[in-house]
Every structure is written in C-alpha cells, then in structure tokens.
Amino acid sequence: MSLRQAFTLPASQITDEAVYRERRRLLAALAMSPALGLAGCAGAEAPPPSAARPASPEQIKAGLRTNEPLTTYADVTGYNNFYEFGTGKGDPSAAAKTLRLSPWTVAVGGECAKPGKLSLEDLIKGLAPQERVYRLRCVEGWSMVIPWLGVPLADVLKRFEPTAKAKYVAFTTLADRKQMPGIAYPSISWPYREGLRIDEAMHPLTLLATGLYGKPLPQQNGAPLRLVVPWKYGFKSIKSIVAITFVERRPATAWNSLQPDEYGFFSNVNPDVDHPRWSQKTERRIAGTGSKLFAERIPTRLFNGYGEQVASLYAGMNLKTWF
Numbered sequence: 373m374s375l376r377q378a379f380t381l382p383a384s385q386i387t388d389e390a391v392y393r394e395r396r397r398l399l400a401a402l403a404m405s406p407a408l409g410l411a412g413c414a415g416a417e418a419p420p421p422s423a424a425r426p427a428s429p430e431q432i433k434a435g436l437r438t439n440e441p442l443t444t445y446a447d448v449t450g451y452n453n454f455y456e457f458g459t460g461k462g463d464p465s466a467a468a469k470t471l472r473l474s475p476w477t478v479a480v481g482g483e484c485a486k487p488g489k490l491s492l493e494d495l496i497k498g499l500a501p502q503e504r505v506y507r508l509r510c511v512e513g514w515s516m517v518i519p520w521l522g523v524p525l526a527d528v529l530k531r532f533e534p535t536a537k538a539k540y541v542a543f544t545t546l547a548d549r550k551q552m553p554g555i556a557y558p559s560i561s562w563p564y565r566e567g568l569r570i571d572e573a574m575h576p577l578t579l580l581a582t583g584l585y586g587k588p589l590p591q592q593n594g595a596p597l598r599l600v601v602p603w604k605y606g607f608k609s610i611k612s613i614v615a616i617t618f619v620e621r622r623p624a625t626a627w628n629s630l631q632p633d634e635y636g637f638f639s640n641v642n643p644d645v646d647h648p649r650w651s652q653k654t655e656r657r658i659a660g661t662g663s664k665l666f667a668e669r670i671p672t673r674l675f676n677g678y679g680e681q682v683a684s685l686y687a688g689m690n691l692k693t694w695f
C-alpha cells in the first residue's frame with residue numbers, strides 16, 4: 373500500500389500500523405536519496421529521523437531493534453496490563469484516557485549529589501528520543517514486538533550524579549485515587565513500585581519511554597514516562613513514573629512483595645524457570661498474522677533473546693536461585 377493509498381482508504385481500513393510502516397518506508401527511501409535530506413520533510417506528523425532508518429545489522433546485533441513483525445498499534449494500545457485502571461486487558465484503554473499528563477513532575481532523590489523535583493520536560497531536556505524495537509514478554513505467557521521512542525535511562529540518571537552508595541534504583545508510579553479507578557481495589561499495595569540494580573539501570577538497552585509507533589505514549593501504555601527493560605518480564609517495566617530514587621538496599625517492589633515465590637526481584641525472562649503455576653517455556657506472540665487469541669506459540673528465549681547484551685550482568689549468579 374502506498375502512502376497515498378493509505379490516506380485515501382476509508383478510515384475503517386486504515387490502521388495506524390499500516391500508516392506507520394508506510395511512513396517508515398517512505399522516509400527511509402527519502403533519507404537514502406542524496407537529493408532529499410530528511411529535514412525537508414520533517415513535518416509535525418513525521419516520526420523522528422531515527423524511525424526512518426531500517427534496522428541495520430549492527431543495531432540488530434546490539435539488540436536495539438529487531439526486524440520481527442510488529443504487534444499492531446491496536447493490540448499494543450488495546451491489550452494492556454495497568455492495574456491502576458482495572459485488571460482486564462481492555463480496562464486501561466477504556467479508563468486511562470482521563471489521566472492528566474501535564475503538568476507531570478518526577479522526584480529524583482536518594483543517594484545522589486543532585487536530587488531534584490523536575491518537570492518531565494526538564495528531566496529529559498536535550499536528550500533526543502531514539503527508536504527501539506523491542507520484544508516485550510509478559511510473565512503471563514504472551515509477548516509483543518513494540519517500536520518505542522525514548523531515551524536511555526542511563527543518560528537521565530547520570531545527571532543526578534549517583535553516589536557510590538547507589539546500588540539500586542527504585543521507581544514509583546502515580547497513585548491517584550481520583551484519576552485511577554483501580555486504586556480502590558487492594559490488588560497491589562499501591563503505589564506500584566519497581567526496582568533495578570544500578571548496573572541494570574545503566575545498561576544501554578534500558579529505556580525511559582515517552583512514545584511508541586512514532587507518537588506520544590498513550591495513557592494506557594504508561595504515559596507520559598515509563599520504563600522498558602526488554603530482557604525482563606513486563607511487570608518490571610513500570611508505567612507513569614513519578615519518583616526515581618537511588619538506594620543502597622534492594623527496594624521493595626510491587627509484585628515481589630505480593631508473591632515473592634512467584635515473582636522474583638530480578639525476573640529475567642527464563643524458559644528454564646517456570647512460574648509455580650505455569651510453564652515459561654513458550655509464549656503466545658501477539659504479532660504478525662492471526663488474531664491475538666489464537667496467536668502462534670513460540671519458544672521463549674533466555675533473557676528474552678537479549679543474552680548477548682545482558683548475560684554478563686549476571687555472571688556467576690545462579691539464575692534459578694536469583695529468579
């Protein structure tokens with residue numbers, strides 16, 4: 373489908389995904405043509421230049437992008453886990469639209485030389501959004517391939533000058549009873565919290581996402597700012613972050629506190645460590661052809677396929693003990 377066809381099709385037949393894919397192809401073609409620089413077509417609708425380039429072998433090798441079929445925009449933004457808005461997969465897209473995104477402030481503190489309470493704009497000021505196409509593997513046994521926009525978490529964290537005592541980083545989601553209907557139910561001990569070891573937080577694959585599919589992050593996906601840690605189960609990728617804290621001791625995290633024997637602190641994707649109630653050997657890939665309910669089952673890979681990039685972080689650790 374050409375871009376023109378995409379825009380002349382009846383609205384019902386145009387998917388955001390089709391438009392996005394076509395745009396990427398078009399911009400890639402333009403970028404490669406010596407006569408036409410990207411600047412000339414960088415309209416408000418255009419994704420950032422990084423989205424225009426097809427994944428290079430180097431990017432694939434570095435884990436920054438994959439050429440696996442993308443999950444459709446409709447599924448990425450319609451099949452969600454965001455318990456603050458309800459526990460059903462359709463609840464977040466139905467209920468989260470009212471989450472107020474501006475102003476949004478993030479408190480950064482703890483073991484660092486330069487703590488502060490910053491607006492989102494100031495937090496990521498000067499950092500150009502990058503596109504990352506990552507696999508996302510939920511502990512429930514399904515997975516997606518999502519084109520994110522975001523900045524490396526390391527680039528943000530360094531600005532606060534963590535001290536030698538900063539061994540871990542703790543993250544907190546907004547917990548506003550008035551805006552989040554799910555907070556009325558004690559499914560999780562609110563606010564939702566997550567944490568990473570400092571070396572995991574500083575790893576180049578760890579992303580603070582502000583968008584997907586070349587657009588701002590929708591509320592149901594954790595707007596305006598969420599973590600994406602592609603080699604860990606999805607619940608580590610905490611949404612709608614309001615606090616980032618450098619700490620010396622391993623911080624308490626939401627799912628681990630609820631069921632420590634089912635959800636480990638590390639929660640690295642691992643087909644050889646089953647969840648006590650189900651196998652983790654395979655996953656239902658919600659991407660490519662077919663409806664999400666009957667999506668193809670594929671083998672789950674250690675570290676979600678990012679072992680080449682991250683296995684060294686866990687050298688000498690027994691991954692069954694430290695699950």
Ligand SMILES: Nc1nc2c(c(=O)[nH]1)N[C@H]1C(S)=C(S)[C@@H](COP(=O)(O)O)O[C@H]1N2
Nearest residue numbers: 452453454455510545564593606607609611
């Ligand atoms: N604050 C918060 N963050 C959260 C969750 C949540 O319920 N609340 N769910 C997690 C789970 S289980 C997954 S699989 C991913 C899903 O992200 P997505 O809906 O953008 O695909 O978000 C994670 N981050």
Ligand SMILES: [Mo]
Nearest residue numbers: 510511606607
């Ligand atoms: Mo999940």
